Amino acid sequence: MSADDGLGPLAARVPEVLRGSAAYHVPQPPNVRAKLDANELPFAMPLELRQRLGAALAEVALERYPDPNARELRALVASQLGVGPDQLVFGNGSDESIAMLVDVFAAPRTAHVHGGGGERPAAILYPTPTFVYYRLAATARGVEPIEVPLDARFELDETAIERAIEQHKPSVVFLALPNNPTGTLWRTDFAVELAARHRDIAIVSDEAYFAYSGRTNLPHLAAHPNLIVMRTLSKVGMAGIRVGFTISSPAIAQLLEKVRPPYNVSSLDQRAAVFLLTEARGWCAARAAEVVAERPKLAAALAALPGVTAFVTEANLVLAKFGAGRATKIWQGLADRGLLVRTFDRPGPLEGCLRITVGTPEENAALIEALTALC
Numbered sequence: 001m002s003a004d005d006g007l008g009p010l011a012a013r014v015p016e017v018l019r020g021s022a023a024y025h026v027p028q029p030p031n032v033r034a035k036l037d038a039n040e041l042p043f044a045m046p047l048e049l050r051q052r053l054g055a056a057l058a059e060v061a062l063e064r065y066p067d068p069n070a071r072e073l074r075a076l077v078a079s080q081l082g083v084g085p086d087q088l089v090f091g092n093g094s095d096e097s098i099a100m101l102v103d104v105f106a107a108p109r110t111a112h113v114h115g116g117g118g119e120r121p122a123a124i125l126y127p128t129p130t131f132v133y134y135r136l137a138a139t140a141r142g143v144e145p146i147e148v149p150l151d152a153r154f155e156l157d158e159t160a161i162e163r164a165i166e167q168h169k170p171s172v173v174f175l176a177l178p179n180n181p182t183g184t185l186w187r188t189d190f191a192v193e194l195a196a197r198h199r200d201i202a203i204v205s206d207e208a209y210f211a212y213s214g215r216t217n218l219p220h221l222a223a224h225p226n227l228i229v230m231r232t233l234s235k236v237g238m239a240g241i242r243v244g245f246t247i248s249s250p251a252i253a254q255l256l257e258k259v260r261p262p263y264n265v266s267s268l269d270q271r272a273a274v275f276l277l278t279e280a281r282g283w284c285a286a287r288a289a290e291v292v293a294e295r296p297k298l299a300a301a302l303a304a305l306p307g308v309t310a311f312v313t314e315a316n317l318v319l320a321k322f323g324a325g326r327a328t329k330i331w332q333g334l335a336d337r338g339l340l341v342r343t344f345d346r347p348g349p350l351e352g353c354l355r356i357t358v359g360t361p362e363e364n365a366a367l368i369e370a371l372t373a374l375c
């Protein structure tokens with residue numbers, strides 16, 4: 001690669017921040033027998049359900065564009081959550097919902113906040129370490145990401161958040177409740193309090209792991225028109241389709257619809273999502289409950305390993321600290337045994353940490369056996 005990244009004169013058109021940043025990358029070693037790196041549901045759908053799903057998908061008219069309004073899925077989700085259909089906006093995964101929120105509220109061409117010193121570029125704010133796509137969505141759009149560090153136990157410093165809000169006047173605040181990759185569940189009411197105190201900021205309660213925490217800010221939406229709840233099907237059995245959604249005031253939903261690519265959720269995705277939320281609903285709930293039951297066992301087994309700290313978690317993952325450098329060696333040892341977890345062992349607050357998705361009981365046992373040999 002030349003200094004201009006092979007782009008030639010086109011390089012001058014690409015923002016510096018994009019040229020200098022890395023694409024989202026997930027290592028994929030060969031022969032993985034337990035995939036515990038992406039916080040997916042570890043259970044595959046049973047054959048009988050798959051066959052019914054296959055039959056349902058075979059009926060989908062693939063020669064046609066998808067329903068741009070996802071009417072069937074919309075009506076179903078609205079009735080299950082007890083919200084209006086006009087409060088929902090579907091994304092190609094909640095990644096796209098995040099991007100749409102940044103587009104609407106923070107993209108420099110559309111939003112400038114008038115602070116004490118005159119106009120300033122729009123910013124988004126979130127505690128860190130957290131889900132990386134908040135930063136990626138911001139930087140790709142030329143929006144400044146304001147990062148407020150968590151404390152040493154990955155708990156939220158509410159005062160620091162308030163201070164940073166006053167200082168930077170962000171357009172959007174993202175709170176992952178519970179947080180990824182730490183698993184910590186911060187005080188959920190804090191999002192509601194922020195929404196009440198800062199009516200001119202979109203406060204996002206990202207509830208990707210709701211199935212594992214049981215905590216939601218959904219009941220507070222009606223009283224707080226600037227509060228947005230975000231959910232996804234990725235963590236409850238269908239990461240392979242890409243369906244996430246926001247629940248908000250109809251006014252915010254209408255704005256998000258203006259930036260949503262018209263056919264962003266495919267017909268197959270819509271049909272599969274309807275299947276998951278109807279015919280596979282009981283299976284899905286039972287498997288999520290199994291993960292919740294496995295979680296403390298896995299956390300306790302990790303904490304019992306020599307020199308390992310396991311952090312408190314309310315998601316389907318456990319973050320564990322093995323030590324700087326040691327975590328990388330252990331990650332490799334696990335990968336060599338076909339056990340894939342996520343490493344964060346590089347300089348920063350997560351140095352020495354591995355994030356382990358709660359697997360099936362068999363996968364968790366295999367992981368602990370391997371770690372016992374490696375630690």
Ligand SMILES: Cc1ncc(COP(=O)(O)O)c(C=O)c1O
Pocket residue numbers: 038039092093094095096131176178179180206208231232233234239243244
């Ligand atoms: C906190 C959080 N929000 C959002 C997402 C995005 O999920 P998806 O795009 O698969 O819906 C993730 C994925 O890991 C996450 O951890």
